Amino acid sequence: xxxxxxxxxxxxxxxxxxxxxxxxxxxxxxxxxxxxxxxxxxxxxxxxxxxxxxxxxxxxxxxxxxxxxxxxxxxxxxxxxxxxxxxxxxxxxxxxxxxxxxxxxxxxxxxxxxxxxxxxxxxxxxxxxxxxxxxxxxxxxxxxxxxxxxxxxxxxxxxxxxxxxxxxxxxxxxxxxxxxxxxxxxxxxxxxxxxxxxxxxxxxxxxxxxxxxxxxxxxxxxxxxxxxxxxxxxxxxxxxxxxxxxxxxxxxxxxxxxxxxxxxxxxxxxxxxxxxxxxxxxxxxxxxxxxxxxxxxxxxxxxxxxxxxxxxxxxxxxxxxxxxxxxxxxxxxxxxxxxxxxxxxxxxxxxxxxxxxxxxxxxxxxxxxxxxxxxxxxxxxxxxxxxxxxxxxxxxxxxxxxxxxxxxxxxxxxxxxxxxxxxxxxxxxxxxxxxxxxxxxxxxxxxxxxxxxxxxxxxxxxxxxxxxx
Numbered sequence: 001x002x003x004x005x006x007x008x009x010x011x012x013x014x015x016x017x018x019x020x021x022x023x024x025x026x027x028x029x030x031x032x033x034x035x036x037x038x039x040x041x042x043x044x045x046x047x048x049x050x051x052x053x054x055x056x057x058x059x060x061x062x063x064x065x066x067x068x069x070x071x072x073x074x075x076x077x078x079x080x081x082x083x084x085x086x087x088x089x090x091x092x093x094x095x096x097x098x099x100x101x102x103x104x105x106x107x108x109x110x111x112x113x114x115x116x117x118x119x120x121x122x123x124x125x126x127x128x129x130x131x132x133x134x135x136x137x138x139x140x141x142x143x144x145x146x147x148x149x150x151x152x153x154x155x156x157x158x159x160x161x162x163x164x165x166x167x168x169x170x171x172x173x174x175x176x177x178x179x180x181x182x183x184x185x186x187x188x189x190x191x192x193x194x195x196x197x198x199x200x201x202x203x204x205x206x207x208x209x210x211x212x213x214x215x216x217x218x219x220x221x222x223x224x225x226x227x228x229x230x231x232x233x234x235x236x237x238x239x240x241x242x243x244x245x246x247x248x249x250x251x252x253x254x255x256x257x258x259x260x261x262x263x264x265x266x267x268x269x270x271x272x273x274x275x276x277x278x279x280x281x282x283x284x285x286x287x288x289x290x291x292x293x294x295x296x297x298x299x300x301x302x303x304x305x306x307x308x309x310x311x312x313x314x315x316x317x318x319x320x321x322x323x324x325x326x327x328x329x330x331x332x333x334x335x336x337x338x339x340x341x342x343x344x345x346x347x348x349x350x351x352x353x354x355x356x357x358x359x360x361x362x363x364x365x366x367x368x369x370x371x372x373x374x375x376x377x378x379x380x381x382x383x384x385x386x387x388x389x390x391x392x393x394x395x396x397x398x399x400x401x402x403x404x405x406x407x408x409x410x411x412x413x414x415x416x417x418x419x420x421x422x423x424x425x426x427x428x429x430x431x432x433x434x435x436x437x438x439x440x441x442x443x444x445x446x447x448x449x450x451x452x453x454x455x456x457x458x459x460x461x462x463x464x465x466x467x468x469x
Contacts, residue, residue, distance in 0.1 A: 003041045007058075007101060010036070010046045047097045060098050063087050064105040071110055078129050081114070085136045092143035099144055107144065108151040111137050115159060123166050131172060138175035142182050149187040156183075157193050164202040170212045177218035184225035188234040191226055195242055200249050207253035213266060216257065220273040223250065227276045240279055247277035247286075255290040262299050264309055271299075271312040275319040284323035292320070293330055300338055307352050310342055314355035321362035327370075331363055336373040339363075343382040353386040354395035361402035368410040375407065375414050383407075384421040387430070397430040398438045401445040408448050415449050424451050 010032060017028035029048055036043055047058055067084045070077060088107065092099045115137050122130040145151055163176050180199070183190045203219045205211075211219075223246055229239040251274065258270045274292065278284050296313060303309035317335065321327040339359055346352040360379060364371045383403055390396040404423065408414050424446065431442040446453040 003039065005036065005041055005043075005046070007046055010043070010048075043097075045097050045100045047095075047101055058101060060088075060091050060101045061105055063091060064102060064107045064110070067107065067110050067114075071114055078133060081133060082136055085133075085140050088140050089136075089143045092140070092146070096147055099146065099148055102144055103148060103151050108141075108156075111141055111144070112156055112159060115141075116155075119159070119163055119167070122172075126169075131169070134172055135175055138172075138179050142175065142179050145179070145182050147185075149183045149185060149190050152183045152187075152190050152193070154193070157190075157197055160194065161197040161199065161202075164199060168211075170215055173206075173211075174214050174218055177215070177222055181218070181221045181225045184222070184228065186228075186230050186232075188229075188231035188237045191228070191242065192238055195226055195238075200246055203246075204249050204253060207250065207257060210257075217266070217269060220254075220269050223273050224276050227279075243277050243279040244283070247279065247283040251277055251283060251287050252290050255287050255292045255295070258299075259291055259295045262295060262302060264303065264306060267299055267303070268308050268312040271296075271309075271316040275312070275315045278316075278319035278322060281323045284320050284326045288320065288323070288326045288329065292316075293326070293333060297333065297335075297338070300342070304342070304345070307346055307349050310346055310352050311355055314339075314342075314352070314359045317359045318355070318362045321359070321365075324366075327363055327367065331367070331370045331373060335363070336370065336379075337377040340374065340377040340379050340382050343379075343386060347382065347386040347389055350390045350393045350396055353390060354393065354399050357383060357386060357396065357399035357403045361399060361406050364403065364406040366406075366410075371407045371411045371414070375411070375417070379403075379407065380414065380417050380421060380423075384418065384423050384426060387423075387426050391426075391429060392433065394434055394437060397434055398441055401427065401430065401438070401441040405441070405445045405448050412448075412450065418449055423449065427451075 013032045013035065014025075014028045017023045017031050018025060021028075021031075023031065033043065033048055047060070063084055067081070067088065070081050070084065088102065092102060115134060118130045118133050118137070121127075122134060160176060160180055163172065167173060180194060184194065199222070203223060206215050206219045210216075226246060227239050227243040229237045231237060254270060254274050254277075258267065258274065261267060261270065274287060278287065296316065299309065300313055303313075317330065317339070320330060339356055343353065343356040343360075346356070360374060360383065364374060383400055387397060387400040404418065404427075408418065427442050427446050427449075431439055431446075434442070443453050
């Protein structure tokens with residue numbers, strides 16, 4: 001079990017080192033850190049470099065106290081508030097320990113109260129002073145809650161919804177959306193709380209009315225955060241439900257945006273967002289009917305050498321292939337030779353190679369005619385070569401096994417070609433290195449290639465005599 005201590009305990013040890021052993025502040029801190037680490041104490045949430053010159057208070061504590069005092073004054077001192085907010089941002093950006101300290105000091109509630117007052121004032125009569133404080137306060141919340149989203153509560157969620165409903169200025173909406181994304185990372189309850197506010201309608205509006213590129217980019221990040229399933233504290237999340245509902249509302253405007261913005265950097269983010277929402281067959285069909293396949297071919301043609309675009313295009317192709325009808329349309333339209341050419345061209349890039357192999361696997365699955373098209377395009381050479389280039393990359397090896405298996409499972413006449421390329425030695429090497437991670441996949445590929453392979457029995461009976469009476 002990991003041991004933890006409070007900030008106060010750490011501070012006392014440092015001060016004891018200074019007072020009792022006459023150490024310098026630097027020596028006292030170094031000794032305290034070494035002492036606690038030797039005891040197995042986790043110091044990740046502890047501020048180690050004390051602001052000893054400013055008395056007993058940490059810099060974070062001082063800033064929070066000043067903000068609280070300024071917030072309660074009848075006559076608002078905007079310059080002073082902005083100064084302290086900037087100082088808070090600087091401190092929170094240093095490490096998680098300062099963010100935790102600021103949260104414990106109650107700065108979250110101070111910021112929310114400040115934002116509620118200023119946003120109400122801005123909605124009634126927009127002015128630059130309120131706008132600047134709102135933007136800076138949201139940037140402070142972003143810095144504060146990075147990696148500690150637990151601070152969000154109902155009032156904060158209501159504030160987000162209120163601003164999205166009532167303000168359309170890019171300079172304010174952008175940090176609001178960015179803070180929304182921060183709140184959703186590794187926190188299922190926050191995602192559900194925010195999703196229940198029907199923020200999807202606001203995101204849909206930004207896409208349909210063609211808001212600025214910055215706002216749309218931040219909107220796409222929020223969309224993808226709603227589809228995450230990264231909170232280890234929750235056994236069952238609602239990532240699939242969120243993706244399904246968002247897909248119904250947003251896939252058509254997202255596809256239209258993809259068609260209207262086929263160039264980097266917007267195209268990569270759009271394809272990534274669309275792929276994240278394709279969790280059901282009917283959603284794949286919806287995107288295909290909206291013209292995504294045609295747009296995809298044009299994007300690949302215009303960005304043949306752009307690895308970043310190829311990576312996201314591969315994810316989108318794999319996602320679309322989840323629908324058999326869409327998969328057949330893609331192959332019929334000529335996607336197979338394009339993918340093989342791209343794999344040959346970008347085989348030295350492990351990420352691109354792994355994702356292109358995954359796309360081949362998805363397109364060839366249960367489709368012998370597709371497998372034959374890939375074979376005729378020279379896919380075996382490109383696939384085996386990619387696996388040879390990246391023998392230690394787990395993703396390349398695993399996706400390569402899947403692609404080989406799906407290619408030859410119903411087309412055993414392709415086996416001699418793969419053997420000529422030395423695939424058996426490549427797969428055996430992969431098994432030696434990754435047997436614990438995906439040994440079954442390697443053996444499955446070897447089996448369908450008709451190689452000598454020993455398959456383990458997953459379950460055996462105990463030989464007990466059955467009683468038929």
